Amino acid sequence: MTDVILSIRDAVKRYGETHALDRVDLDVAEGEFLTLLGPSGSGKTTLLTAVAGFTQLTAGTVSMRGTDITSLPPEKRGFGMVFQGYALFPTMTVAQNVGFPLKVRGKSKAEIAARVAECLDLVQMGRFADRMPQQLSGGQQQRVALARALSFHPPVLLLDEPLSALDKKLRADLQWELKALHEKLGVTFIYVTHDQEEALSMSDRIVILEGGRIQQEGAPEALYDAPRTDFVANFLGKSNFLDVTVAGHVPGGAACDLAGHPIEIASPAPPPVGAAARVALRPERIALGPEGGEGVPGRIAQVSYLGERAQLIVDTERLGPLLVSRPTWKAAIHPDAGLPVTLRWERDACVFLEAR
Known part of the structure; x- marks a missing residue:
């Protein structure tokens, strides 16, 4: 593995008697497209939100480039996030939505305008800069959400089932676009999905979770060709x-x-x-x-x-x-x-x- 950007060690998250995460250890490489894959309730979203800072671990640590960030609030971690539900501000234009993270960071109007134009071009939404979110399709809104998440040059982009609300053809198109965008930018992607084909087609590495534990991890072809357990063999394909x-x-x-x-x-x-x-x-x-x-x-x-x-x-x-x-x-x-x-x-x- 190349340089490690994120390390999760002995991560535990309990809700009463239920273990959403059960002693999870995971390293994420700089520039990697890592997918957390598993059925509902497997712990994949809990692990992602623990990395983001929205979920506080019961035990264990999250470190970034060797620095413990376990107790750091989400806004101090500097990660970009893209959600299933887009989470765009309905009273702001597309350009204002994308520029918002830069505005709160005190960037100048000129810097914001230049970066907004650059990010919208990245996701092929430049001509929609003056539109309101409600004037866009679901796929277009998700492209805007992606541009906003990338606008402030985050070291890590966290994506929580961002394509699950879209129809099958649009999902397939955006999978290609996301993979190409990752290869172009080199930003570390941590992607959550329950869709096996999505994970196989996009990922550098897949981590399969079930019952709050990592069942197996590896390159897509390695997991598909050499599953270790019944669960992995029947969940991935x-x-x-x-x-x-x-x-x-x-x-x-x-x-x-x-x-x-x-x-x-x-x-x-x-x-x-x-x-x-x-x-x-x-x-x-x-x-x-x-x-x-x-x-x-x-x-x-x-x-x-x-x-x-x-x-x-x-x-x-x-x-x-x-x-x-x-x-x-x-x-x-x-x-x-x-x-x-x-x-x-x-x-x-x-x-x-x-x-x-």
Whole structure:
């Protein structure tokens, strides 16, 4: 990791008997796009507001570049914030909203005008400077909120589900814009979302929380390809879970018994011989072949057409129902409900999970 700008150590937040945060340790690198991802109630927003200073920790510390800021009020921390609800001043124009943080910092009118114009151009809102917030769409208001948060050159930008109130297409467009803006400015972003695709597409690193604890953290592709637990495997994307017995070790993995089917699973550190283990198998890593081929026989029970992909539920006698995801363009097999098929996958398709 490059230079650390923020450090959270042993962070605890209790509400009565409920632990919103439970001994969280986290470092944030200078210039990083870090996403806090988790379901409702996982602690991600509590952690963000503790960094911002709006939530006081029950125990633990928050430090910035080595200086303890745990007791510092929000206005003294100098962080920019963008909320889901925009929080624009309704009686101020777009330009006045963006310039407000500079005005309270005592900047001159000339400085404010120049910086407002620069920030509005950054978010493609320069021509709307004289509009009132109520004259803007939701996406435009969020762009103004982003410009305001960046106007005073904050070292860290905190974003609390800023796109969740927008429709799907606009969210996708603004995801690209936010990522490009981060790359251009180099400001540290800490982003909260419950949307897995959003986290995967935008982040340098994802921290997955559940029950107030960090379950796993890492680069998006590392988390997706190598989840450690059932929760991570099924929250970040979808997974099938299979129970196997390790029959022996082979170069680069293990020979396993899967409900009577011998399979090999690639792993740098497989469980010991004789161990019962659980593995995750992503739906898109399962190949669909005609009936009678080598593999696991099954029958398509349900088909959901999703445009570029189809999601299938395939009933198998020994493994139960399996979720399969296949491209629809020039598919070798047209997946109709009731069709008998054969399922197979490569030895590196499965991932061993930690024992529960």
